[in-house]
Amino acid sequence: MxxxxxxxxxxxxxxxxxxxxxxxxxxxxxxxxxxxxxxxEGEFVTVKDADGKIHKFHMDKTTKQTGDIKQGAQVExxxxxxxxxxxxxxxxx
Numbered sequence: 001m002x003x004x005x006x007x008x009x010x011x012x013x014x015x016x017x018x019x020x021x022x023x024x025x026x027x028x029x030x031x032x033x034x035x036x037x038x039x040x041e042g043e044f045v046t047v048k049d050a051d052g053k054i055h056k057f058h059m060d061k062t063t064k065q066t067g068d069i070k071q072g073a074q075v076e077x078x079x080x081x082x083x084x085x086x087x088x089x090x091x092x093x
Contacts, residue, residue, distance in 0.1 A: 032076055033079065034076045035050060035075065036073070038071065039071060040070060043058055044058055045057050045085065057088070058083055063085045063088060065087075065089075066087075066089035075090055
């Protein structure tokens with residue numbers, strides 16, 4: 001019986017790993033995200049899209065920034081599959 005429990009735990013871990021991998025793939029398209037900046041912290045910006053999904057991006061000196069990137073700003077982010085913002089631009093206003 002104990003052996004079966006170990007196998008079940010192993011299968012659960014594998015299922016969780018696969019679920020996390022697939023959820024990451026949905027964002028890993030390397031495309032554009034449009035939404036509201038909800039937080040800026042150091043080299044990271046967090047954006048909430050129209051569906052309420054939260055996206056966290058890394059920015060550095062290679063990120064092309066247009067406008068004042070601050071909390072509340074409506075932005076469009078072009079990101080790599082790894083979550084690095086290659087470009088971020090304030091939209092509207």
